[in-house]
Amino acid sequence: MRLAMAMISLAAASCAWAQESKVLLKDAPGKDKVMQCMACHSLDYIQMNSHFLDKAGWTASVNKMINVFGAPIPKEDVDAIATYLAENYGKPPAK
Amino acid sequence: MRSSSSRRSFLVGLAGAGALAALGFPRRASGAPVGSAAELGFTEIPDGALAEQYLFALPGKLPLIKKTFRPPNFETPVEYFRTPITPNKAFFVRYHLAGIPQSIKADDWSLSVAGDSVERPLRLTLQQLKKEFKAAQVTAVNQCSGNRRGLFEPHVAGVEWGVGAMGNAVWRGVRLKDVLAKAGVRSNALEVVLDGADQGAIDKTPDFVKSIPVDVAMRDETLIAFEMNGAPLPHWNGFPARLIVPGWTGTYWVKHLVSVKVMSTPEKNFWMSTAYRLPRGLFKTPTFTSQLYAPNEPITAMVVNSLVTSPRSGQQVPRSKTIPVRGVAWDGGSGIDRVEVSTDLGGSWQRAKLGKDLGQYSFREFALDLPAREPGALIVMARATSNSGETQVNQLIFNPAGYHHNVIQRLYVEVV
Numbered sequence: 001m002r003l004a005m006a007m008i009s010l011a012a013a014s015c016a017w018a019q020e021s022k023v024l025l026k027d028a029p030g031k032d033k034v035m036q037c038m039a040c041h042s043l044d045y046i047q048m049n050s051h052f053l054d055k056a057g058w059t060a061s062v063n064k065m066i067n068v069f070g071a072p073i074p075k076e077d078v079d080a081i082a083t084y085l086a087e088n089y090g091k092p093p094a095k
Numbered sequence: 096m097r098s099s100s101s102r103r104s105f106l107v108g109l110a111g112a113g114a115l116a117a118l119g120f121p122r123r124a125s126g127a128p129v130g131s132a133a134e135l136g137f138t139e140i141p142d143g144a145l146a147e148q149y150l151f152a153l154p155g156k157l158p159l160i161k162k163t164f165r166p167p168n169f170e171t172p173v174e175y176f177r178t179p180i181t182p183n184k185a186f187f188v189r190y191h192l193a194g195i196p197q198s199i200k201a202d203d204w205s206l207s208v209a210g211d212s213v214e215r216p217l218r219l220t221l222q223q224l225k226k227e228f229k230a231a232q233v234t235a236v237n238q239c240s241g242n243r244r245g246l247f248e249p250h251v252a253g254v255e256w257g258v259g260a261m262g263n264a265v266w267r268g269v270r271l272k273d274v275l276a277k278a279g280v281r282s283n284a285l286e287v288v289l290d291g292a293d294q295g296a297i298d299k300t301p302d303f304v305k306s307i308p309v310d311v312a313m314r315d316e317t318l319i320a321f322e323m324n325g326a327p328l329p330h331w332n333g334f335p336a337r338l339i340v341p342g343w344t345g346t347y348w349v350k351h352l353v354s355v356k357v358m359s360t361p362e363k364n365f366w367m368s369t370a371y372r373l374p375r376g377l378f379k380t381p382t383f384t385s386q387l388y389a390p391n392e393p394i395t396a397m398v399v400n401s402l403v404t405s406p407r408s409g410q411q412v413p414r415s416k417t418i419p420v421r422g423v424a425w426d427g428g429s430g431i432d433r434v435e436v437s438t439d440l441g442g443s444w445q446r447a448k449l450g451k452d453l454g455q456y457s458f459r460e461f462a463l464d465l466p467a468r469e470p471g472a473l474i475v476m477a478r479a480t481s482n483s484g485e486t487q488v489n490q491l492i493f494n495p496a497g498y499h500h501n502v503i504q505r506l507y508v509e510v511v
Binding site for chain 1: 141142143144146147148151161162163164165166193249250252253254255295296297298299300301365369
């Protein structure tokens with residue numbers, strides 16, 4: 001939480017990036033954990049990569065952020081984040 | 096005369112449902128969302144990307160298509176490709192990492208030249224760079240490796256670029272080889288490693304560092320540029336100096352360049368060893384031989400490509416007028432031999448007139464006026480062929496990271 005608040009104030013401090021506060025994610029369970037993504041990037045990366053990844057695809061993305069880019073996200077949050085992303089920004093179920 | 100519906104059925108039979116969906120027809124150009132790829136006769140970018148993007152002006156820039164705010168990724172709208180030189184204020188912006196200097200003072204900047212294959216490490220100020228070395232310039236296309244990634248089918252993760260992660264400019268600076276000669280390059284030199292002033296938002300993120308083969312670094316046209324189209328580089332395009340590697344994709348054109356290292360060993364950080372790689376041998380582009388320590392290989396030179404800037408897919412053209420087909424073509428450095436246009440799904444092709452030759456690394460304009468004699472639907476296609484004999488493809492050469500999209504456009508035009 002402290003991290004998210006710090007990131008929000010950092011983002012607001014930069015005039016060029018202040019606009020990113022207009023990027024809003026859907027309200028659903030797990031959103032609070034997804035806000036941790038703002039430590040490194042604006043949240044529009046999520047909408048931009050929708051709706052074509054399934055839960056496995058989103059899990060791979062989140063793990064890449066942690067393992068390759070060093071995102072400070074606890075391992076125990078990965079499933080909640082991937083579930084939120086798959087349900088709200090994932091590939092629609094096959095008809 | 097074939098009716099438009101039978102033409103559509105024919106198209107489905109010939110090219111498949113994907114191509115049909117790509118046409119997005121019939122729709123008026125004016126009603127298309129910002130940065131729509133369907134409007135250009137391509138597979139549409141992901142729906143979430145299309146909904147989230149809009150025109151937004153970064154400081155010092157014109158309104159460009161916002162893909163992401165932080166790090167900033169902004170695409171050039173297609174209108175700016177109607178001239179062969181892309182204006183600085185409209186030039187696309189691409190960063191990997193959010194730790195970008197808010198501003199850099201030219202007087203505070205310096206470039207370090209070092210590495211285990213250098214005899215005399217140097218540090219050069221911008222003044223020294225400008226005074227002590229001979230000026231050089233080149234007109235060259237800077238295109239992101241992932242330009243058109245959003246048009247991939249199936250979609251792949253990444254920045255979902257439409258067609259505008261590219262631009263063409265006159266770059267002016269000094270030759271990298273002259274700077275390296277001053278430092279003294281040893282005979283065991285293998286790669287030249289480039290680092291810019293940008294970095295990750297957190298320390299653990301791998302810094303964006305790239306390398307090029309020493310023979311590419313030594314080419315006359317490989318520059319450390321500090322001017323673009325006669326003006327200092329815009330901040331968002333690498334002020335005060337960036338690397339220019341004509342023919343090669345934008346990933347090597349390191350912005351805010353602060354360090355050049357000549358090394359006797361391959362650079363193996365994430366951005367070289369894992370990112371910006373292709374299945375080996377999938378494209379007939381130059382091989383980066385010192386980077387073949389993994390099963391895949393780094394992307395290198397651009398593939399031949401073109402962009403039709405007019406007409407737009409879904410456009411209606413009055414009967415008895417002509418359909419002006421206009422656009423630009425480019426490749427990885429051999430230059431453009433010809434651009435041909437077809438209105439019968441590739442059954443026959445006619446040559447467009449090429450514009451002024453601005454050099455082998457530049458956009459080359461093309462133009463052809465098609466007659467619009469009878470009412471009905473037309474599919475307009477354009478394909479470029481390079482001087483090395485390479486031609487654009489009918490079907491996407493799929494690769495997991497979404498690079499080198501050079502599929503022939505299919506624009507749906509209605510003569511009414």
